[in-house]
Amino acid sequence: xTTIADNLTRLHERIAAAARRAGRPAEDxxxxxxxxxxxxxxxxxxxxxxxxxxxxxxxxxxxxxxxALADLPxxxxxxxxxxxxxxxxxxxxxxxxxxxDDWALAQRIDRATADKLSAGPMRVLIxxxxxxxxxxxxxxxxxxxxxxxxxxxxxKLHLAGLMxxxxxLEDAEEVRPYxxxxxxxxxxxxxxxxRRLPVLSMGMSHDFEAAIQEGSTEVRVxxxxxxxxxxxx
Numbered sequence: 550x551t552t553i554a555d556n557l558t559r560l561h562e563r564i565a566a567a568a569r570r571a572g573r574p575a576e577d578x579x580x581x582x583x584x585x586x587x588x589x590x591x592x593x594x595x596x597x598x599x600x601x602x603x604x605x606x607x608x609x610x611x612x613x614x615x616x617a618l619a620d621l622p623x624x625x626x627x628x629x630x631x632x633x634x635x636x637x638x639x640x641x642x643x644x645x646x647x648x649x650d651d652w653a654l655a656q657r658i659d660r661a662t663a664d665k666l667s668a669g670p671m672r673v674l675i676x677x678x679x680x681x682x683x684x685x686x687x688x689x690x691x692x693x694x695x696x697x698x699x700x701x702x703x704x705k706l707h708l709a710g711l712m713x714x715x716x717x718l719e720d721a722e723e724v725r726p727y728x729x730x731x732x733x734x735x736x737x738x739x740x741x742x743x744r745r746l747p748v749l750s751m752g753m754s755h756d757f758e759a760a761i762q763e764g765s766t767e768v769r770v771x772x773x774x775x776x777x778x779x780x781x782x
Contacts, residue, residue, distance in 0.1 A: 583771035710748030
């Protein structure tokens with residue numbers, strides 16, 4: 550059986566190879582280990598193997614693991630959909646919220662972050678709904694510019710870029726147009742806001758190499774790192 554450390558080594562090799570093909574330095578790409586349904590012990594194992602960024606989908610699940618990992622100086626990302634009534638809990642539990650998609654939610658996160666003693670701004674990404682799937686979250690393309698402008702004015706939020714979860718397609722090459730579209734939206738938004746939005750969070754276990762080809766700076770990998778998820782929890 551392969552270990553998490555073995556998987557991490559292979560992932561770094563694949564990221565480096567994809568970056569070379571894209572003419573980019575591998576150091577420009579951050580690997581986020583998505584630990585949804587996986588135990589705290591697996592997160593610690595990945596940390597000891599060198600990983601420093603982790604993503605969780607649900608506030609409640611992360612709260613159940615957090616105490617066991619409090620000693621780890623890692624960056625904790627919320628990558629799943631966030632309900633407004635859990636905004637304060639998310640602001641307290643995570644380092645970054647990568648799935649912002651609503652103005653009311655942004656305001657709640659801003660207020661909750663302001664209530665934290667000595668807290669700097671919360672890094673956020675806006676999730677954009679690409680692909681038209683009803684089960685997916687995210688702001689519509691047409692509503693993105695106004696939301697980004699409003700979020701940029703909030704004192705306790707730092708808008709760093711965009712995130713997307715495109716449709717799952719067996720052929721990763723067929724997913725590339727969605728990644729290219731998110732990059733185009735980001736470029737237009739940078740011109741509109743007059744500042745850089747350096748982060749593009751796109752690409753998961755089966756398609757992150759295609760995402761890197763299209764400019765991804767953060768890839769979110771779960772199964773290829775931690776193994777098949779168990780939903781018995």
